[in-house]
Amino acid sequence: MLNDLNLSIARGEALALVGRSGTGKSTLLKLINRLLLPEAGTVLVDGRDTRQWDPIELRRRTGYVMQEVGLFPHLTVEDNVTLVPRLEGWADARRHTRALELLALVGLPPAEFAGRWPHELSGGQRQRVGVARALAVDPPVLLMDEPFGALDPMTRVELRDEFQRIRRHLKQTVVLVTHDVVEAFALGDRVGVLDDGRLIACETPDRLAHTTDPRVRQFLDALVPGVRVSTVDRLPSTVTD
Amino acid sequence: MVERHLFLVAVSTLVAIAIGLPAGIIAAHRPRVGRPLLAVASIAQTVPSLALLGFLLPIPFIGGIGPRIAVVALILYALLPIVRSTAAGLKSIDRAVIESGVAMGMTKRQLLWLVELPLALPSIVAGIRIATIVGIGTATIAAAIGAGGLGEYIFRGLSMVDSTVILAGAIPAAVLALIADASLTWLERRLSPGRRGLARTTAIAIGAAAVISVTVLAGGFASARPDAIVIGSKNFTEQVLLGELLAQTLERRGIPVTRRLNLGGTFICDSAIRSGDIDAYVEYTGTAFTAILKQPVLKDPDAILSNLRDAYSRGGLSVLAPLGFNNTFAILVRRSDADALGLRTIGDLRALAGRWRPGFGYEFAERGDGYAGLSSAYGLQFAQPPRVMELNLVYRALATNQVDVIAGDATSGLVKALELAMLADDRGYFPPYHAVPIVRSAVLLRHPEIGDAFAQLTGRISEDDMRAMNAAVDVEHRDVAATVRDFLSRLR
Numbered sequence A: 001m002l003n004d005l006n007l008s009i010a011r012g013e014a015l016a017l018v019g020r021s022g023t024g025k026s027t028l029l030k031l032i033n034r035l036l037l038p039e040a041g042t043v044l045v046d047g048r049d050t051r052q053w054d055p056i057e058l059r060r061r062t063g064y065v066m067q068e069v070g071l072f073p074h075l076t077v078e079d080n081v082t083l084v085p086r087l088e089g090w091a092d093a094r095r096h097t098r099a100l101e102l103l104a105l106v107g108l109p110p111a112e113f114a115g116r117w118p119h120e121l122s123g124g125q126r127q128r129v130g131v132a133r134a135l136a137v138d139p140p141v142l143l144m145d146e147p148f149g150a151l152d153p154m155t156r157v158e159l160r161d162e163f164q165r166i167r168r169h170l171k172q173t174v175v176l177v178t179h180d181v182v183e184a185f186a187l188g189d190r191v192g193v194l195d196d197g198r199l200i201a202c203e204t205p206d207r208l209a210h211t212t213d214p215r216v217r218q219f220l221d222a223l224v225p226g227v228r229v230s231t232v233d234r235l236p237s238t239v240t241d
Numbered sequence B: 001m002v003e004r005h006l007f008l009v010a011v012s013t014l015v016a017i018a019i020g021l022p023a024g025i026i027a028a029h030r031p032r033v034g035r036p037l038l039a040v041a042s043i044a045q046t047v048p049s050l051a052l053l054g055f056l057l058p059i060p061f062i063g064g065i066g067p068r069i070a071v072v073a074l075i076l077y078a079l080l081p082i083v084r085s086t087a088a089g090l091k092s093i094d095r096a097v098i099e100s101g102v103a104m105g106m107t108k109r110q111l112l113w114l115v116e117l118p119l120a121l122p123s124i125v126a127g128i129r130i131a132t133i134v135g136i137g138t139a140t141i142a143a144a145i146g147a148g149g150l151g152e153y154i155f156r157g158l159s160m161v162d163s164t165v166i167l168a169g170a171i172p173a174a175v176l177a178l179i180a181d182a183s184l185t186w187l188e189r190r191l192s193p194g195r196r197g198l199a200r201t202t203a204i205a206i207g208a209a210a211v212i213s214v215t216v217l218a219g220g221f222a223s224a225r226p227d228a229i230v231i232g233s234k235n236f237t238e239q240v241l242l243g244e245l246l247a248q249t250l251e252r253r254g255i256p257v258t259r260r261l262n263l264g265g266t267f268i269c270d271s272a273i274r275s276g277d278i279d280a281y282v283e284y285t286g287t288a289f290t291a292i293l294k295q296p297v298l299k300d301p302d303a304i305l306s307n308l309r310d311a312y313s314r315g316g317l318s319v320l321a322p323l324g325f326n327n328t329f330a331i332l333v334r335r336s337d338a339d340a341l342g343l344r345t346i347g348d349l350r351a352l353a354g355r356w357r358p359g360f361g362y363e364f365a366e367r368g369d370g371y372a373g374l375s376s377a378y379g380l381q382f383a384q385p386p387r388v389m390e391l392n393l394v395y396r397a398l399a400t401n402q403v404d405v406i407a408g409d410a411t412s413g414l415v416k417a418l419e420l421a422m423l424a425d426d427r428g429y430f431p432p433y434h435a436v437p438i439v440r441s442a443v444l445l446r447h448p449e450i451g452d453a454f455a456q457l458t459g460r461i462s463e464d465d466m467r468a469m470n471a472a473v474d475v476e477h478r479d480v481a482a483t484v485r486d487f488l489s490r491l492r
Helices: A025-032 A055-060 A077-081 A083-087 A092-105 A123-134 A153-169 A181-187 A205-209 A214-223 B002-029 B031-046 B049-056 B067-091 B095-103 B108-145 B151-160 B163-190 B198-222 B237-251 B266-274 B285-292 B301-314 B335-341 B362-366 B368-378 B391-399 B441-446 B448-455 B463-474 B480-491
Strands: A014-018 A062-066 A141-145 A173-178 A190-195 A198-203 B229-232 B257-260 B280-284 B317-319 B329-334 B358-360 B405-409 B420-423 B435-440
Touching: A014 A025, A014 A181, A025 A141, A025 A173, A055 A062, A062 A123, A062 B095, A077 A083, A077 A092, A077 A123, A083 A092, A092 A123, A123 A153, A153 A181, A173 A181, A181 A190, A181 A205, A190 A205, A190 A214, A198 A205, A198 A214, A205 A214, B002 B031, B002 B067, B002 B108, B002 B163, B002 B198, B031 B067, B049 B067, B049 B108, B067 B108, B095 B108, B108 B151, B108 B163, B151 B163, B163 B198, B229 B237, B229 B266, B237 B257, B237 B280, B237 B448, B237 B463, B237 B480, B266 B280, B266 B285, B280 B285, B285 B301, B285 B368, B285 B435, B301 B317, B301 B435, B317 B441, B329 B335, B329 B391, B335 B420, B358 B362, B358 B368, B358 B391, B362 B368, B362 B391, B368 B405, B391 B405, B391 B420, B435 B441, B435 B448, B441 B448, B463 B480
Parallel strands: A014 A173, A014 A190, A062 A141, A141 A173, B229 B257, B229 B280, B358 B405
Antiparallel strands: A190 A198, B280 B435, B317 B435, B329 B405, B329 B420
């Protein structure tokens, strides 16, 4: 699916990957936490080949947020959020404190939400819990697969702003997959464009907006109908695909 | 009876869970292994319960009469719903939930215990519920092979043609099934994801299951008496009376007895005594000679008896002296027909056979000295092949005009009660069927007092005595034990 791909991501950097469905964005993410292994080539995390990593250890150091969220329906919000700490053998009291911190961080008042069940939450609330869960043990790497894709436009912008706020506190390396160019430009320190399994561009948003590569140009225009992407700052924040 | 019934169901369901749960997990995780696994479980499910018991009977270790084989059969029936619902429950879990568990760094075991099993639990409990209900129903069949349970009432009621006794077994079985259904449905709902107090519910459920199991298991095992003499009988009233007669005769001499009455047909009793599952039962000379030893029909009672003794002694079995009466097959018609058409002998049927519908029990239909021999000896050509059904229902079928001629027992108490007439065997087709106790020779050697006790019964039971006892139970609905007690008291 992915082909001839050479990409390095700096520590603490947020990389946003855009591309049409089926271009291998999710595959790229899953190669990082070893949900998939490459057929050829190598994926290095912290300078170590993912084949050499113990998959369990690697995944515990890697937060993962996806569009379907995948909250555990049989656990409360608090238990969902503190599941990785539980796997890591944290004491109950420490887990509880951490749950309150995390819920506050993602904008869910703990008193109201800690004891709720996933089915009692709205889509946006569920996604916030998903983010909180991924951040639970403060992993150095955060992988986000269309985290805001299933949400309505308003909630989506709200959550995106929220995430930018959170990013200012935490200095994780983030790899974010989206098919929303506006979101990519807003959240990425760099934006990578995937087309048919190849990385056709990987630049800062500013430089990408001024690209002269006709393939990339065409791609960006196609994904943001009616708006010619020129500079990030001038992008209307409510525009979505 | 209820305790024994619960014992059978509880043991078999628990074992089926222990086997079925891992099998269901394997079936869900490895479809290549799972598919044949489910196929095997499905096949076991489709075998009719009596047939399954028949298959299991001769298998070493699990075969033989009694609760063991019934438990094995019930386990086989309980497996499919448990395996299938476990696999279905696991497969129906949202893929995203599994993926987020894996991405979190859960090991396979953590994923199974923390995510998959809790989410599949309602489905698993639903499977256990179905297995339990099916088990409660199927366990009634266990009485056919002497495993006891509520089926004993049902079989006894069938042989007495008494719906009240049938209901005494059927209603408690239905009530048990409803209770099991209601409580497991409650549990199923409590265990669905997103419910508070999950841990407490689980604890209560496990606690309740443990208490029931321990009580029932204790009851089930406590009833076994290894040192007692085991008396068997086939599954009709006369046989149960004769089994009880042997039992009480021994008990009057202070010899401990375990009753394994109502053991299905001739072949089950025969294989039970040969395997040592029972120590004694009453057989009929003609039946033993033709059906068990597969010898051609002999008419001379003394020749049959000496031949039997030779053949049985080689199998370690002793044929004791006849009790007296001859329970030959009786060809029966409705008395009204006999009177209206002037029927007196089997030969009189020849002219009517073209229009009449025969009905037989399974043994008579199958045996060489039964239907096949009879029709050729008398040249009977019936309008249709015989209706074959449970022996006790045959009488009822004749009385209610569903068949016109049946083969019954000469000593049956129903002959009088249902106003039937017995046709004379004027060609002497039926061999003698004198009742003789069969006892394992080893038991007689070890306990000579048993031979002495049974010798007291020799020649003491006439056809009239037997018919009267049969009628007392089948028609007057008297208790078997009381009827036998009265008879034995009169013998002194």
